[in-house]
Amino acid sequence: MKLLQLLPIGNVDDGLLKDLRPAVEETFRVSCKVLPVRLDPEFAFHGERQQYHSSEILLRMQSFLTDDSWRILGVAAVDLYIPILTFVFGEAQMGGPCAVVSVHRLRQELYGLPPDQKLFRQRALKEAVHELGHTVNLTHCDDYRCAMAPSHAVEWIDLKESTLCSSCRAVATPMTQASSVRIF
């Protein structure tokens, strides 16, 4: 039976991963497990940009795939980028097994605002669902409330919900059912 696996990347808070687990299980209706290992992202660090190359991290994540893996979602504390863009909240392999999200830009403190732990975790969950959505071939959704709505700034993330709209769910569900995933 296959599992959705959460991979901590860098100095990410364990409590956040524990919070994410039941929420993504609920959305994708697959069993989820936090991997007992941690990926050090230094290999993907760009000195000039002071950021980490998400595509390189995704490639490295492939080595964590096992027979048990349905999908692996890396959760990074560091700021991610791809060369052409100033930053990314996350990156996923369309229809592939790996996705990564960064929680670096999801904190209110980054924008000069007081910390808000609840909001931070909500944002993290929405981005986690969003990137996992890409791994089940979902593209961006026109419904601004759907987790698959595009969001290139936190304001947009706050507008959407952590769940998939009915159209996206209709695409995602057969993908989980087709895989021999452990459905709880």
Add this chain to the structure above:
Amino acid sequence: MSTLGKLLIVDDELSVRDSLGKWFREEGYDVTTLENANDALTQLATQRWDVALVDIKMHGTDGIELQRRMHEIDPELLVIIMTGYASVETAVAALKNGAYDYVTKPLDPDEISHLVKNALAHKRTTQENVLLRETVAEVARPGDIVGQSGPMRKVFEAIETVGPTDATVLVTGESGTGKELVARAIHQASPRKFHPLVAIHCGALTETLLESELFGHEKGAFTGAQFRKKGKFEIAEGGTIFLDEIGDISLKTQTDLLRVLQEREITRVGGNQTIKVDFRCIAATNKDLEKLIEEGKFRPDLFYRLNVFRIEIPPLRDRKEDIPVLVNHFVQKFSLAMNKRITRVAPAAMNQLQEQPWLGNVRELENAVERAMVVGQEPELKEQDFIFKPQAAANGASKTLEDMERAHILRVVEQCGGNQSHAAEILDIDRVTLYHKLKKYGWTRTPVETH
């Protein structure tokens, strides 16, 4: 699967092509990535994209040159130039050359997402605008050219034939036959219809003023020329210039005009710089230009330039069968404008209208109907609402007895409000004879309105 739009990314860096292509695909776009300008130009010959993201710095043909050449193939393609900070000035130059916008690398995700969305919205709005203009042009086609007679059908056919071409047209016809309407119809039927039709009535202006109107003038070209002014040829750029009353222009202006028609360039009065102009020329006259040539008043070379395709509009007296159609058209037009419920013209009045010489042609007829609509009462215009010229009666001298009888009987019957007994009394004939004559002359009782 439907996509948000078709994007082309041209960049010689593999990492940019891959990452940007993947990012936009996730956004829901149909993305093509190409390595260089040559590939882009080759594929553009057979494919169309909505938006192209082009790197400014590439081996071989750079982004600016690629943008220019892509626009030659597909003028509707929106090009966004991607540039490093160092080449912003060059990117601005690209904007001046017609690029939609530019972005600096690395791209801000929110900014590039909005930019591409806005570009697509802009393109769709432009396309909708063109469609709407075409629809409006279709609905509001010059509808005032009315006629179903043989000569007019030939005019319509000629408009359809020459309209879509770029040929110079000479429209001839008496005053008031609708030469300008024909010119407008030709313009509307041409690919230049979204550009202006600029009309100039050459006969109304003095030689100096006409030259200034046609070719424009520089500041200080003559007393009172305080500012530089563009001429009609410049204003008609991309469209059509309509030179009405071409037979009235001086020989000097004819020479200047000939040069413009030949060279497609003008020099403003008081200036020495030539300006390229793109226009289609339609000229019109009520004069006999061949006769003017014989008299040495019109340049034959200019005549041949103008007389590439000729449309002759017949005078109204040569197409009398069009008069009822025209009259009904004008009644409908003025009843709407004057908010009067006059919907028809009494047969006797129509008969009289058909007998008039109409030396002022359709314009005169229109004025006559307008006047009658002012004084006339609902629901129909009667003979007394029109002012018929005395020569109409004089013309009677050349009419047959039957024509005269028909006109007289119908007039009397109308005056009697259709009461045949009363009319027979006045005409001093019995009712049966009147009945047979009315039947012969095609008279039908005017329908009575019921409420």
